[in-house]
Amino acid sequence: MPHTNSAPQLFIGLISGTSADGIDAALVRFTGDGDTTQCELVHGHTYPWPEDLRVRLISLGQGAPVDSLDEMGTLDVRIGEHFATAALQLASDAGVAARDVHAIGSHGQTVRHRPAGAAFDGHHPFTMQLGDAHVIAERSGITTVADFRRRDVAAGGLGAPLLPALHNALLHSPQEDRAVLNLGGIANFTLLPAHGDVRGFDTGPANALMDAWCARHTGQAFDAGGAFAAQGACDAALLQRLLDEAWFALPPPKSTGREVFHLDWVEARLHGNEAAADVQATLLELTAASVADALLAHQPGTRRVLVCGGGVHNARLLERIAARLPDAAVESTARHGVDPDFVEAMGFAWLARQALLGKPGNLPSVTGARGPRVLGVVHPAN
Known part of the structure; x- marks a missing residue:
């Protein structure tokens, strides 16, 4: 019993x-x-x-x-x-x-x-x-x-x-629409409207691609603070080729992982002459763009994005997400008493x-x- x-x-x-x-x-x-x-x-x-x-x-x-x-x-x-x-x-x-x-x-x-x-x-x-x-x-x-x-x-x-049910218990507010953004290997959202049903879904790659590319080209397991990405510039044409992946257009509910988003997937979309730092910057922007696009499509009135997972320590990534979501505060769950790690x-x-x-x-x-x-x-x- x-x-x-x-x-x-x-x-x-x-x-x-x-x-x-x-x-x-x-x-x-x-x-x-x-x-x-x-x-x-x-x-x-x-x-x-x-x-x-x-x-x-x-x-x-x-x-x-x-x-x-x-x-x-x-x-x-x-x-x-x-x-x-x-x-x-x-x-x-x-x-x-x-x-x-x-x-x-x-x-x-x-x-x-x-x-x-x-x-x-x-x-x-x-x-x-x-x-x-x-x-x-x-x-x-x-x-x-x-x-x-x-x-x-x-x-x-x-x-x-x-985990959306736990996110709802810990971080819901009746005063504003919120979203919990987990930046793990894959990024996912829990949408917490002030009033209404909780929703959640994966948005695409986060640390998995950035970590793998960084490890291959620098020998470091991850791009601390986005420093490697900061050495390059986003390749707009490459970013668009990445965003053309059909998975991004699927409606929720949806989930994904390394079975879709891995280095072979990236390399199939390269022309071969890209600088490694530019690709890193583009992969970072891919995460920011896919996260922002998903939120604007499914809860455009969000006023606060509460971030957890390893990506919370990538300051450059958070800056780019915030730039694409100017009407929402983007902040760590730590500000609300929940350890993001x-x-x-x-x-x-x-x-x-x-x-x-x-x-x-x-x-x-x-x-x-x-x-x-x-x-x-x-x-x-x-």
């Missing part, structure tokens, strides 16, 4: 996103029930992947083939072990005993995302995240909830985005709690599923 408990409870949320730059871990305290639930970040940290594993995860996310079922099984367990280690280290760093953590919500690492309408064949939509939750529960001794996306996909949804990890702690309470985790208006569904599979601690 679903349980209810208004006493404070600690949950850990774990996620490695499209950028695969590490495991984001958040220790979250929930207090209260229902509409009165409060969600507080107690401690957050990002634990880097071993470089060989990070490289392999990125290649799989971009569609590289799996060598064998043996490799897939080994990766599943190995990722699960790293997730368990991250959870235990986070609790230790926060001075919390593992036995005092009610549950872990683990997103895992997406290696394939082929939901309904995806351009592969569409007949058998699926999404696949690795990170064996049995291993996480066994190694950590903490009840683990995982596999959050597949039920939504089975119900005809896209399996993403899954751990919003997603907090979200999977929240989804774990929803599952244990027997409550839906998806919003059909966002994912396109046939109805609300309880998301996640529970793996007891023992």
